[in-house]
Amino acid sequence: MPRFPLLPVQPDKFTLVFLVFLMVVTTAILVGRFAMKNEQTSTDSPSDLVSVSPVPTAPASGAAAAPEKATRYVVKTIDGEATFVDAASRAGLDATATFRVAQALRNMIDFRRDWKEKNRVAFVFDTKGDKASSEDQGRPGMPAAVRVVTDAGEHDIFLYRNLAGKAFYYTKRGDRARGGGFLRYPLDFRRISSQFSQRRFDPVLKRWQPHDGVDFAAPSGTAVHATANGVVTFAGVQTGYGNVIEIRNRPPYSTLFAHLSRFAKGIRIGTRVKRNEVIGYVGATGWATGPHLHYEVQVDDVPKNPLTVSLPPAEPLQGRDLSRFASRSETLEDLL
Numbered sequence: 001m002p003r004f005p006l007l008p009v010q011p012d013k014f015t016l017v018f019l020v021f022l023m024v025v026t027t028a029i030l031v032g033r034f035a036m037k038n039e040q041t042s043t044d045s046p047s048d049l050v051s052v053s054p055v056p057t058a059p060a061s062g063a064a065a066a067p068e069k070a071t072r073y074v075v076k077t078i079d080g081e082a083t084f085v086d087a088a089s090r091a092g093l094d095a096t097a098t099f100r101v102a103q104a105l106r107n108m109i110d111f112r113r114d115w116k117e118k119n120r121v122a123f124v125f126d127t128k129g130d131k132a133s134s135e136d137q138g139r140p141g142m143p144a145a146v147r148v149v150t151d152a153g154e155h156d157i158f159l160y161r162n163l164a165g166k167a168f169y170y171t172k173r174g175d176r177a178r179g180g181g182f183l184r185y186p187l188d189f190r191r192i193s194s195q196f197s198q199r200r201f202d203p204v205l206k207r208w209q210p211h212d213g214v215d216f217a218a219p220s221g222t223a224v225h226a227t228a229n230g231v232v233t234f235a236g237v238q239t240g241y242g243n244v245i246e247i248r249n250r251p252p253y254s255t256l257f258a259h260l261s262r263f264a265k266g267i268r269i270g271t272r273v274k275r276n277e278v279i280g281y282v283g284a285t286g287w288a289t290g291p292h293l294h295y296e297v298q299v300d301d302v303p304k305n306p307l308t309v310s311l312p313p314a315e316p317l318q319g320r321d322l323s324r325f326a327s328r329s330e331t332l333e334d335l336l
């Protein structure tokens, strides 16, 4: 038995073998990480835009854990991309995955208006990923969690397979990221020509009064969409508002669209409309100085600022699904 002057205790044969094994495994892990980093820097320039970090699921207990089992989640962080699609493709998402993630984030981010190159996107991939059909959002290649950091803050979505076996993206609170909720904007507009305000000088009436909605300037004839599912409670002419549509959405919400040039086919009192369905077209009927949409969101019949009012989510997780989701999203959130 050889003696080891540097060790406080002289090991027996078994301990010695174990120590050597531990050293070999540690070295293998370190070399593996180094190689991965090198690969990243050689394929991407500038190199700091993508960082890949394998994350151990649990602290390595014993030296027996093989390196590929020790890493379940892979995190990719991207910034400096001109569009979200560029960021997603850089993280390795295919076109389908990119589309589904973008759809899931749509209620939180307006990709055309809010996207800036400095925005940061983090993707967490679950390498264990369960098998699923190609229509299912839980198919391999779909990120388990995504965080987009914009000027407005952090927007997170988490992929969760519910007890019924279907996988969808959910917000941190367990609401379907893209369910029957609200769209923020009812049209593709040029600019906001008048903000919601308790008191503004009305250019037509020439007097101070509240402005109960937002005016979106857009060319005459631009399609106006329902912002949520609902029932038309008014479609006709009102003094001031011109051609106007009122929709009762899920309580306590209702929405109003004014100054329309005309209504879409089939829009009358009692018509059921779906979110994003075209209900009419921009015009300048009633008291309007030019073509625009006057849009109101009312909560319990009180007008709220459509640009900032908190809009209802849809199909929230409940019961056991919610508790399972909470523990999973907590794990994933730590990685973002």
Ligand SMILES: [Zn+2]
Residues within 6 Å of the ligand: 194, 211, 213, 214, 215, 293, 294, 295
């Ligand atoms: Zn207005």
